[in-house]
Amino acid sequence: MPELPEVETIARTLREGKGEVHSILEHTIEHASVLWERSIATPSIPEFLRRIQGQVVQHIGRRGKYIVMTLSEDTLLVHLRMSGDVRVEQDVADVSSVPLKKHDRVVFYFQENERLVFEDARKFGRLWLLADPQVELGKLGPEPLSEELTPAEFATMLRQHKRQLKPLLMDQTFLAGLGNIYTDEALFKAKLHPLMVAQDLNFEQAGALLIAIKETLQEGIRRNGASIDWVYRGGDFQNQFFVYGRKDKPCLVCGTPIERLVVGQRSTHICPQCQVNYQEDIA
DNA sequence: CACGTCACCTGCGTGC
DNA sequence: TGCACGCAGGTGACGT
Numbered sequence: 558m559p560e561l562p563e564v565e566t567i568a569r570t571l572r573e574g575k576g577e578v579h580s581i582l583e584h585t586i587e588h589a590s591v592l593w594e595r596s597i598a599t600p601s602i603p604e605f606l607r608r609i610q611g612q613v614v615q616h617i618g619r620r621g622k623y624i625v626m627t628l629s630e631d632t633l634l635v636h637l638r639m640s641g642d643v644r645v646e647q648d649v650a651d652v653s654s655v656p657l658k659k660h661d662r663v664v665f666y667f668q669e670n671e672r673l674v675f676e677d678a679r680k681f682g683r684l685w686l687l688a689d690p691q692v693e694l695g696k697l698g699p700e701p702l703s704e705e706l707t708p709a710e711f712a713t714m715l716r717q718h719k720r721q722l723k724p725l726l727m728d729q730t731f732l733a734g735l736g737n738i739y740t741d742e743a744l745f746k747a748k749l750h751p752l753m754v755a756q757d758l759n760f761e762q763a764g765a766l767l768i769a770i771k772e773t774l775q776e777g778i779r780r781n782g783a784s785i786d787w788v789y790r791g792g793d794f795q796n797q798f799f800v801y802g803r804k805d806k807p808c809l810v811c812g813t814p815i816e817r818l819v820v821g822q823r824s825t826h827i828c829p830q831c832q833v834n835y836q837e838d839i840a
Numbered sequence: 841c842a843c844g845t846c847a848c849c850t851g852c853g854t855g856c
Numbered sequence: 857t858g859c860a861c862g863c864a865g866g867t868g869a870c871g872t
Contacts, residue, residue, distance in 0.1 A: 559865060559866090560865060560866095563865075595848090622865095622866080636866085636867090637865090637866090638848095638865085638866045638867070639849085639850095639864070639865060639866055639867095640849085640850075640851090640864085640865080640866095660850085677849095678849080678850055678851070679848085679849045679850050679851085679864090679866095680848075680849050680850075681848065681849065681850095681866065681867080682866095683867095718841095718842095719841080719842075720841090720842060720843085721842090721843090724842090724843085727866090729866090729867085736865055736866070737864090737865060737866085738865060739865090783865080785864090785865070801865095821843080821844085822844080822845080822846095823866095824863080824864085
């Protein structure tokens with residue numbers, strides 16, 4: 558599920574609390590339990606369990622699609638991939654006696670009688686415990702919402718790549734945070750076809766694309782992300798989709814039926830009327 | 841460098 | 857009802 562807005566929503570909830578949930582900042586991990594070993598990317602399970610003990614949560618943020626938890630000695634990175642989620646359990650007499658759920662993979666028990674549970678039905682999600690988080694985060698491209706990422710800078714980035722727009726935008730080393738849904742929505746907003754070659758965009762189109770990306774992500778965050786399928790999120794951005802998942806439904810701008818195509822193995826949605834700047838090689 | 845394919849996993853919706 | 861199949865928010869390892 559989770560793309561940048563969903564991860565941001567989750568990180569904020571852990572950091573600031575929301576509704577019933579209160580922040581876990583400054584709380585101390587008493588110990589952890591790993592129910593699915595492959596959920597831990599690094600270090601080894603024994604080292605992970607040993608090192609995490611006694612660490613205090615000092616900051617919680619996000620970089621790309623990673624939740625970044627700065628602990629007293631290390632940094633814990635959480636990547637939810639397709640079906641991961643985290644939940645906080647607190648406000649019960651004894652959290653450790655609450656039954657775990659079918660898809661729970663890693664559990665952190667806090668001294669404050671709380672649990673942070675990483676759940677992940679499809680088991681694609683990963684956790685890293687690192688002395689230096691840059692080992693992992695250093696691979697990422699810029700943050701799309703950063704004010705330092707300007708239209709001029711983005712145009713320069715696009716000019717350096719001879720790739721199709723959609724796969725390029727989803728490449729986390731190019732730009733960190735877009736996934737399948739928000740990419741389709743941003744391309745629609747910018748009126749650009751996903752198969753256009755990045756290098757071929759003019760300055761105006763590059764600028765429009767960056768603005769569309771920023772606005773789409775900000776709207777997603779404002780709505781607390783999108784909740785679709787059986788993975789509950791609590792957000793409602795899914796009700797704002799213009800193209801994603803709307804195959805054969807009328808374009809909300811021009812009424813033309815939305816088309817679904819496959820790009821880089823990923824389901825891709827476009828309005829063939831609004832996103833016309835791509836020309837098939839009509840030799 | 842760019843692209844295609846498969847692998848990793850489970851669960852849900854659809855159609856026969 | 858059972859069951860096969862296609863689909864799913866992501867990424868990484870290959871091969872061409």
